[in-house]
Amino acid sequence: MPELxxxxxxxxxxxxxxTSRGDVQAVRGVSLTLPEGGTLGIAGxxxxxxxxxxxxxxxxxxxxxxxxxxVLLDGEDVLGLSWGRLRALRWSEAAVVFQGAMHSLNPVRRIGAQIEEALELHVKDDYRTEKARKARVHRLLRDVDLPQAKASSFPHELSGGQRQRAMIAMALACDPEMIIADEPTTALDVVVQAQVLELLSGLVRERGLSLxxxxxxxxxxxxxxxxxxxxxxxxxxEEGPSEQVAxxxxxxxxxALAAAFPRIGDPAS
Incomplete structure (x- = not known):
């Protein structure tokens, strides 16, 4: 399990x-540590x-x-890695769940084929055959509470929550040790948001992933x-325990950030 x-x-x-604007500094002197199996939220x-x-x-x-x-991942400086080492690190050691699943998924390829592609590009002994890869796809869909039949669906045939679940399945395909979730629930309604959040949190606990x-x-x-x-x-x-920060x-x-969100049942909100 890597430390970041x-x-x-x-x-x-x-x-x-x-060019008249000059360079834009988006991040300035940030130092953070994510221990093995830890979970860190970044807000703003x-x-x-x-x-x-x-x-x-x-x-x-x-x-x-x-x-x-x-940027040290398990002692390796990611910024200095060769392209080959970086390619091996992505998916198999750390994977990303992006915010807009509809924009991240290929609109002309079926969901199952897109998940299977990750397994083809990062071949592990357990998934060298097509039969093993398809079985892995079905197992991943089950893990994220999607029916196996959804493997044959195109992204536009799924709801927003189902697409986000497919993205999570894809991120988990190569058994990474770290997941980077970039606002994966922002575009979802509150009910589906809660379901996806519970799913992601459960997978992190069960697999001991860093998040x-x-x-x-x-x-x-x-x-x-x-x-x-x-x-x-x-x-x-500010950085600290979640309960204290929130x-x-x-x-x-x-x-001010905490106060910006309305409280259900609060007349002032």
């Missing part, structure tokens, strides 16, 4: 369209740099991004994560 250490990470985007408003920071862990940022500092969960919603992170880091303007303003925040911005 972000050491003084800064990320700058070069402005290629409007849109543009706070939370997704940029998370995508730097697997070097999924565009070419216009310049990353400084160290980084990105969200603007402190209540979601409080449910899913042991610790929360709050970001604004590319800087971590209910007794030390920084005024964290308090």
């Amino acid at each position: 250490i972000l050491e003084d990470v800064s990320i700058t985007y070069a402005s290629r369209i409007d 408003e849109s543009g706070s740099g939370k997704s940029t920071l998370a995508m730097s862990i697997l070097r999924l940022l565009p070419k216009s991004a310049r990353v400084e500092g160290q 980084i969960f990105i969200s603007h919603d402190l209540s979601v992170l409080r449910t899913a994560c042991e610790r929360i880091a709050v970001m604004r303007d590319g800087v971590v303003l 209910t007794a925040p030390r920084h005024p911005y964290t308090a």
Whole structure:
């Protein structure tokens, strides 16, 4: 199980369209640690740099991004890895569940084929045959509470919650030790959001996975994560146990973020 250490990470985007703006620094000197089997939530408003920071862990940022500092995954600096080693690390050691499943899934390929593709590209002894890969796909769909028949469906034939479950199944395909979930429940209604959140949390507990969960919603992170880091303007303003950050925040911005969400049954809300 890998330990993740972000050491003084800064990320700058070069402005290629409007050069008069100059470079944009999205993340500034962030240091965080995720121990083996730990769960960390990263909260903040849109543009706070939370997704940029998370995508730097697997070097999924565009070419216009310049990353400084160290991203250590199980002692290896991800920023210095060769392409071959990085390709092996993705999916099999750490995988991503993206926010917009409809935009992340291939619209012209069936769900089962897309999950199976990950197994084909990262061949393990257990999944070398087509029969073994198909059995693995069906097992993954069962794990995320999707009927096996959905393997033959196209993304547009699934509901939003079902697509997100398919994305989680795909992320789990190669038995990674870490999951990076980038706002996986934001586009869902509250009932489906709760179901997907419960599913993801259960899988993390059962498999002993490390989890980084990105969200603007402190209540979601409080449910899913042991610790929360709050970001604004590319800087971590506060970091601590989830219960403390969500209910007794030390920084005024964290308090304002928590107060921004209405409470059901509260007349003031």
